[in-house]
Amino acid sequence: MIAHLSTADIQKAMNRQSSVGWTALLIACNRGHMDLVNTLLANHARVDVFDNEGRSALHLAAEHGYLQVCDALITNKAFINSKSRNGRTALHLAAMNGYTELVKFLIRDHAAVVDILTLRKQTPLHLAAASGQMNVCKLLLELGANIDATDDVGQKPIHVAAQNNYSEVAKLFLQQHPNLVMATSKDGNTCAHIAA
Structure with missing residues (x-):
């Protein structure tokens, strides 16, 4: 099909958005279809298109853990810190x-x-802790993540781990910084208060 279209028509077709803002590239990235992603990128699919929730193809690929797809997108100039x-x-x-x-x-x-912060001032370490992702938390700490970062309600990663009953993640943080046991959120709660 693509062989019979002009370059302008190919670009137009590749970048047309659905009612929710998805292009063919966003769909392929969401599903991890590497061959299709490569074909679309070779035919001028734009990597900087955002859906109605502000997500790019890179967001969708990362959400599902498609490392090779993320690599192809970044190689084709996807903005890594896009929000x-x-x-x-x-x-x-x-x-x-x-x-x-x-x-x-x-x-x-x-x-x-x-x-990097979300609108709620949460770091990737906050979100990994809130999801109980122990190995990711360890890695982020090794790579220099701020264990003392506070979100918009004054919670540190240890607080969100405790709030979601991930005691092993909270223990990891306490091993790194024992003083976190007394850290309080804006409303004065420690991780012990939150976990109770």
Whole structure:
């Protein structure tokens, strides 16, 4: 089909958005179809198109842990620190969903900002802790994530781990910084208060 279209028609078709803002590239990235992603990119599909929630193809690929798809998008100039409407980046999505290798790839190989904030001022470490992603939390700490970062309600990653009953993650943070046991949120709660 593509062979019979002009370059202008191909670009137009590749970048047409659905009612929810999805293009063929966003759909292919969401499903992890690497061959189709490569074909679309070779035929001028834009990597900087955002859906109605402000998500790019990179967000969708990262959310599902498709490292090779993310690599292809970044190679084709996808902006690594691009934020969705709620302020999440590819790194936030990879961290909260437990994709350790993708987190490492985004930070080490492509300089994703390790402590980038969502609209609620949550770092990737906050989201990994809230989801109980122990290995991602360990990796983020190794890569220099701020264990003392506070979100818009004054919670640190240890607080969100305790709030979601991830005691092993909270223990990891306490091993790193024992003084976190007394850290309070804006409303004066420690992780012990929150976990109770």
